[in-house]
Every structure is written in structure tokens, then in C-alpha cells.
Amino acid sequence: MKLLLVEDQEELASSVRNYFSKEGDVCEIATTFSKATEKLYAFSYDVLLLDLMLPDGDGLSLLKVVKENWPDMGVLIISAKNALNDKLHGLELGADDYLPKPFHLAELNARANAIFRRRKQEGKRSLTFNEIELNLENHEVTVNNQSLDLTRKEYELLHYFVVNQNRLLTKQAIAEHLWGDYMDTMDSFDFVYQHIKNLRKKIMAAGGRDYLKTVYGAGYKMKDEE
Structure with missing residues (x-):
């Protein structure tokens, strides 16, 4: 599984990437809206791990870009903005799941894998x-x-x-x-x-x-x- 993590907290981003790497997955990091956009247009990903609070843009706006251009890509929103309206808006825009911070890395991994199986492999084992x-x-x-x-x-x-x-x-x-x-x-x-x-x-x-x-x-x- 190949993931793109859009997260501006470097310590958290590094922990997430290291965890997925140990699980045998590839996890790349983008710390800003602009860097995430560059990577999305340059490479292909199975699942996007998306923080809503970015220093140069809105995560929900990036979600719109993803769903317009790569509708088959899975999206898991990870954000401290856990208000009901943000969650509902993200899901309405096409996100597959929402995981509020703080979270356990094992749960993040389980949810990302579930999204991957549903979207890329249609639930096949x-x-x-x-x-x-x-x-x-x-x-x-x-x-x-x-x-x-x-x-x-x-x-x-x-x-x-x-x-x-x-x-x-x-x-x-x-x-x-x-x-x-x-x-x-x-x-x-x-x-x-x-x-x-x-x-x-x-x-x-x-x-x-x-x-x-x-x-x-x-x-x-x-x-x-x-």
C-alpha cells in the first residue's frame, strides 16, 4: 500500500511514516497544501491521510481536488478539528473515514488498510x-x-x-x-x-x-x- 500523509507536525508525520514503513508500506509526507498538490500530480497513491489544518490552505479544499482528479483514491481525514460539521463536510466531499487526534498508530493503520481493501481490492482477501x-x-x-x-x-x-x-x-x-x-x-x-x-x-x-x-x-x- 502506498500512502501520502499531509501533515505539518513533523514529529507526528515522522512517527506515522516510520510505523507504516515497519508494516511494509510506503508512506510519503507533504507538510503543506502546495507540496501535497505537487506530489499528487507527480505520483500515484492508494490512500491519502489528510490533516484539515494546513499552514497554506484548507484540507477540505485539497479533498475536493483529490475527488475531482483521482476519485478512486481512498481518503482518511486525521485532524484535531473534530467538530461534527467538519466531519460531516469531509464525508460529504467523499472522504472514506475520519479519525480525530490524538490517535493510536495501530488504529490509523487498521483504518487505512480497510479503506485500501474496499477501494483498491473490492474487499478481496x-x-x-x-x-x-x-x-x-x-x-x-x-x-x-x-x-x-x-x-x-x-x-x-x-x-x-x-x-x-x-x-x-x-x-x-x-x-x-x-x-x-x-x-x-x-x-x-x-x-x-x-x-x-x-x-x-x-x-x-x-x-x-x-x-x-x-x-x-x-x-x-x-x-x-x-
């Missing part, structure tokens, strides 16, 4: 691509009913490919999805190739077919063999 099955609750993967021993990043990579099957994914898009803001610290995208190589090897060792196709000069695509 598993994803299947021919002989490959991903359990979305415990992150286990089987090929021909044989369990695969995948690293966290390998699971995230496979999930990303299955959700975007038959679509071209560039190296930059894959890197940005897996590492988020930390991608800027990478010297090259060679690690993307290595992760795909390892994932392909493990799938084929379990009797699966090679669906991860290289589109030279462009990126990668997961599709049935022709």
Missing part, C-alpha cells in the same frame, strides 16, 4: 494470477499451492505487478512505488532489476511460468505467455 495466489491479509504467496519464501520488497513487487497486470511499468515507477521518498538516495535503478530477477527465479523454481517480461528501453510488464 486474495489476488490470483493463473497459478500465483497472494493472500492479502498475511502477505503469503503460493505458486501451484506451494508456498514462496519472499522478502517484504519481493512481495510488494509481485503485488504491484499483479494489480497492474498487462500494464507497462517503468523502472522509475517501480522504484518510486517500493521506496517512495527514499528513492532519491539511490544511485541507479539496478536494484529494481535484481529484485525482479530474484522474484522470477523463485516463481519458476516453484513450477510457475515466467510472466515478468522485459520491455527493452521502457520497463517491465506482467502478462501471460504468448
